[in-house]
Amino acid sequence: MKETNPHDIMQSCFDALEEERRSLAHELHDEIGQSLTAIRTSAKIIARQSEGRQSYDVAQGIVSLTDGMFDLLHNMLHRLHPTVLDKLGLIDALSDLSDFNQKHCSLKCNIHIEGGLESLSLPMKLTVYRIVQEALNNASRHGAANCANIHICLDKNALHITVDNNGSSLDESRLKEPGIGILGMKQRVIAFDGKLEINNKPSGGVIVHVELPLNSI
Ligand SMILES: Nc1ncnc2c1ncn2[C@@H]1O[C@H](COP(=O)(O)OP(=O)(O)OP(=O)(O)O)[C@@H](O)[C@H]1O
Ligand SMILES: [Mg+2]
Incomplete structure (x- = not known):
């Protein structure tokens, strides 16, 4: 190697x-x-x-x-593997993920994107996809949420990924010994030298925020 x-x-x-x-x-x-x-x-x-x-x-x-x-x-x-990512790109893959969650998990997903994501490398696109996928998975599985907002913004310094939901709050002690899902998110973020934050929202539900600095992209 x-x-x-x-x-x-x-x-x-x-x-x-x-x-x-x-x-x-x-x-x-x-x-x-x-x-x-x-x-x-x-x-x-x-x-x-x-x-x-x-x-x-x-x-x-x-x-x-x-x-x-x-x-x-x-x-x-x-x-x-999100084959749609190979065929149609990240935005369509996220929209496909949103349709999937709506159909199979009764989780309505609103997607908001700022910046040209198609310039990102394939490993970076897969990282975005996997993080959103796990955040939605946890939102419906643990939080019983029925609505999630996915916000992805590429500015001149970093790529920001935010996924929040209207489900129940997270028992924060679970973050000290997370399962494979959050551990996987952490490792993917570390690989890009980024930051991951998972918090309860004051209004209820959970917000996941990831920041990946541009110099790592
Ligand atoms: N959106 C959420 N709402 C409520 N609780 C959550 C949420 N996300 C995570 N949790 C809590 O954090 C724990 C760890 O999450 P994590 O995704 O790491 O593991 P998991 O979902 O239990 O298993 P898996 O390895 O299949 O992902 C969950 O078991 C759950 O208690
Ligand atoms: Mg999980």
């Missing part, structure tokens, strides 16, 4: 991790997705040819099962 700076080493670890996730996501999508499509198509043909017979219900059952597996697969792919 040629890096000796701890931040570079950490960033290389994240790059390797994301690369592995990306290739797993593509493989799952192509291999499992194709097989599921084939099973579903065959079951549809059997159902068409067996109307009125007992095998009709069995074939329809297989179609429903594959539909459920498609949903499951898409949810897994979403968590594993």
